[in-house]
Amino acid sequence: MKVLTILGARPQFIKAAAVSRAFAQYDEIEEVIVHTGQHFDANMSDVFFEELKIPRPSYNLDINSLNHGAMTGRMLEGIEEIILKEKPDWVMVYGDTNSTIAGALAAKKLHVKVAHVEAGLRSFNMAMPEEINRILTDRISDILFCPTDPAIRNLNKEGYENLENKIVKNGDVMQDAAIFYSDMSKAPDFSIADKFILMTLHRAENTDNLERLKNIVEAANEIHEEIPVVLLTHPRTKKILEREGIELNVQAEDPVGYLEMIHLLKNCILVMTDSGGLQKEAFFFAKNCVTMRDETEWVELVENGFNKLGGADMAKITAAVHELLMRENDFNIDLYGQGKASKIIAETLIAG
Numbered sequence: 001m002k003v004l005t006i007l008g009a010r011p012q013f014i015k016a017a018a019v020s021r022a023f024a025q026y027d028e029i030e031e032v033i034v035h036t037g038q039h040f041d042a043n044m045s046d047v048f049f050e051e052l053k054i055p056r057p058s059y060n061l062d063i064n065s066l067n068h069g070a071m072t073g074r075m076l077e078g079i080e081e082i083i084l085k086e087k088p089d090w091v092m093v094y095g096d097t098n099s100t101i102a103g104a105l106a107a108k109k110l111h112v113k114v115a116h117v118e119a120g121l122r123s124f125n126m127a128m129p130e131e132i133n134r135i136l137t138d139r140i141s142d143i144l145f146c147p148t149d150p151a152i153r154n155l156n157k158e159g160y161e162n163l164e165n166k167i168v169k170n171g172d173v174m175q176d177a178a179i180f181y182s183d184m185s186k187a188p189d190f191s192i193a194d195k196f197i198l199m200t201l202h203r204a205e206n207t208d209n210l211e212r213l214k215n216i217v218e219a220a221n222e223i224h225e226e227i228p229v230v231l232l233t234h235p236r237t238k239k240i241l242e243r244e245g246i247e248l249n250v251q252a253e254d255p256v257g258y259l260e261m262i263h264l265l266k267n268c269i270l271v272m273t274d275s276g277g278l279q280k281e282a283f284f285f286a287k288n289c290v291t292m293r294d295e296t297e298w299v300e301l302v303e304n305g306f307n308k309l310g311g312a313d314m315a316k317i318t319a320a321v322h323e324l325l326m327r328e329n330d331f332n333i334d335l336y337g338q339g340k341a342s343k344i345i346a347e348t349l350i351a352g
């Protein structure tokens with residue numbers, strides 16, 4: 001069976017690292033990887049293929065830095081051509097980026113079966129590009145690999161029980177990656193304090209809204225006066241901070257590879273982020289997380305007290321940080337399948 005995997009953005013490389021590793025265990029599966037080019041800086045793309053030994057993409061469409069319509073449209077065209085040439089049995093897409101919806105739509109229109117990893121997640125905020133991408137991708141996918149029970153409940157509420165798609169709870173492939181690569185973690189090439197907070201920030205809802213962005217930066221600056229904050233600056237955020245002349249007083253560093261990221265996760269005392277993936281990784285490495293968003297798709301982290309929403313409100317963020325720094329949680333609870341998610345994907349595809 002031939003599986004055409006569509007990748008484009010950083011979190012998808014990490015997810016695919018786990019799944020490609022599982023696929024390689026089965027003679028029945030031949031995987032061909034397409035990189036849309038959505039992320040292209042060496043520290044946003046190449047580093048993951050190298051460090052995590054992800055098979056090199058057979059195609060790179062080099063489509064990036066465009067408005068949503070142009071980016072998705074050009075990806076659709078490029079992926080369609082590749083599907084026509086490769087004639088895969090399955091097209092695999094991950095998460096909720098523009099590369100995800102482009103891959104799913106190109107495949108479905110050609111009557112090629114679509115498997116969606118991280119299906120069923122909802123923020124219920126239709127202003128987010130990710131929410132639009134994931135709802136549309138779910139609707140045209142043949143197998144929906146859901147990481148959690150709440151994800152399955154979301155689909156059922158939308159009437160998926162009555163549709164023909166197959167819904168499979170497989171757990172979270174990011175936990176597979178965290179478990180597998182944990183022993184290989186390595187220190188980044190900058191120094192870190194004994195106690196520090198690990199921060200990332202890149203979501204459009206924060207970076208493209210100057211009031212939200214300034215509030216979050218101000219909160220981070222204030223926290224940094226008390227506890228060092230290490231911000232790994234996504235290129236999107238860096239460009240906007242520079243353009244707007246927003247003063248950032250934290251320890252700002254360039255993005256790091258995943259093995260360095262695990263080192264930082266192991267050594268930090270708290271995570272502050274608006275990333276989807278990082279909210280879960282904080283939990284995998286037994287760290288509490290303040291999420292700088294008004295809602296999260298990973299509701300089980302909030303329900304179990306590992307995650308607190310700070311929105312883009314300075315007082316709320318600093319209060320959440322102080323509260324979670326004091327909170328001693330027991331992280332010994334299985335929320336994401338404990339590392340079997342990729343194997344379930346491979347076996348489900350083989351079972352047909």
Ligand code: UD1
Nearest residue numbers: 009010011038039040041044065096097098129130235236
């Ligand atoms: C995308 C996803 C988002 C995901 C994030 C992961 C969509 C709509 N959004 O957001 O869901 O959380 O990836 O990181 O698909 N840039 C660079 N170098 C790079 C990558 C990006 O300079 O290697 C710049 C681009 O030129 C662009 C900006 O960052 O100006 C945004 O990139 P884009 O891929 O459009 O969206 P992300 O914000 O990365």
Ligand code: UDP
Nearest residue numbers: 010011014232255256257258261275276277
């Ligand atoms: N990540 C990384 N280096 C960094 C920042 C993040 O390797 O400098 C990893 C992080 O550990 C997680 C993934 O990138 O596995 C999350 O991707 P991102 O936050 O870009 O996207 P999201 O999950 O929000 O879609």
